[in-house]
Amino acid sequence: MILPGRTVAARGIVRALRSEKSQVQPCGVDLSLKRVLEWTSAGTIDFSNQHRQTASTRELRFQDERLHLPLGAYLVEFNELVATPADMFGQLFVRSSLFRSGALLSAGVCDAGYEGAIGGLLQVCNPHGITLYRDAKLAQFVFHQMTEKVEGYSGVYQGSKTV
Numbered sequence: 001m002i003l004p005g006r007t008v009a010a011r012g013i014v015r016a017l018r019s020e021k022s023q024v025q026p027c028g029v030d031l032s033l034k035r036v037l038e039w040t041s042a043g044t045i046d047f048s049n050q051h052r053q054t055a056s057t058r059e060l061r062f063q064d065e066r067l068h069l070p071l072g073a074y075l076v077e078f079n080e081l082v083a084t085p086a087d088m089f090g091q092l093f094v095r096s097s098l099f100r101s102g103a104l105l106s107a108g109v110c111d112a113g114y115e116g117a118i119g120g121l122l123q124v125c126n127p128h129g130i131t132l133y134r135d136a137k138l139a140q141f142v143f144h145q146m147t148e149k150v151e152g153y154s155g156v157y158q159g160s161k162t163v
Contacts, residue, residue, distance in 0.1 A: 001145040003088070005029045008143055013088070015081045018135055028142035030095065031078040031118060032135045036060045036067055037163075038074055049156075062134050070129040074122045076105070076138065077163040083115045086149040092120055093140045102126025105139050113152020119163030 005024040008014050014029045023030040036059070043055035057075055060067055084090055090110030098105060107120035120139060124130050132138075 002027055003143045003145065008141070011085075013083055013085065013090075013143060014141055015083065016079055018079055023137065025140055028093070028140040029080070030137040031080050031092070031139040031141055032137050033132055034077045034079040034135075036069065036074050036076050036122070036132070038072075066131055066133045068129055068131045069122075069124050071124050071127055074124070075163060076120055076122045078118045078120075078139070079135065080118060080141075081116060082110060082118050082141070084110055084112055084143070084153075086112050086152045087146050088112055088143050089146060090114075090141055090143050092118075093142060095137060095140055098138050101130050102128075103130050107139075110141075111153035111155075112146065112150050113154070114158065116157060116160035117163050 005026060005028050008029050009017060009020055009024050017023050017029070018032050023032070037057035038060060039055045040058050041056040044051050044053040046052060082090060089112050092105065092107040094105040102125050104123045104125060105120050118141070122138070
C-alpha cells in the first residue's frame with residue numbers, strides 16, 4: 001500500500017517542506033534541490049563495511065540562483081528531511097520534467113526507521129547539460145506500508161544532517 005502525499009506530510013514523515021501546497025502530490029511528496037556536489041575522490045565499498053569509505057565531494061555554487069550542469073554524474077541533497085516509521089519504507093522517483101530534460105535521478109531504499117537528510121544520484125544524460133534553479137523540484141518520494149513493524153535502520157547514516 002502506498003501512502004497518499006497528504007498523509008506523508010500530515011504525519012511528518014517528510015519534514016521541512018518549502019511549500020506543502022506545491023509539494024504534496026497524490027502518491028507522494030516532491031523533494032526540492034538544496035545543493036549539488038561533485039566527487040573529488042574514489043569511494044571504497046566492501047562486504048563487511050570494514051573498509052567502507054564514501055567518496056569525497058565538493059559543493060558546486062549557484063550563480064544567480066541557478067546552476068548549469070554539463071553531462072555527468074552528481075550527488076544532490078534535498079531541502080527536506082525524513083523520519084521513516086518502523087512499518088514503512090521510502091522510494092525515490094524522478095519527476096517527469098527532469099527526465100524529459102535529459103536527466104535521471106536514483107537512490108537506494110529509504111529503510112524503515114531512518115531519520116535524516118535525503119540525497120540522490122543525478123545523472124545528466126543530455127549532451128547540452130541541464131540548468132537547475134535552487135529549490136527545483138527534482139524527485140517524488142513515495143512511502144510504502146509494510147506488513148509489520150521492523151527493528152529499523154541503525155546504520156552509520158542515521159540522523160544525518162547532510163548527505
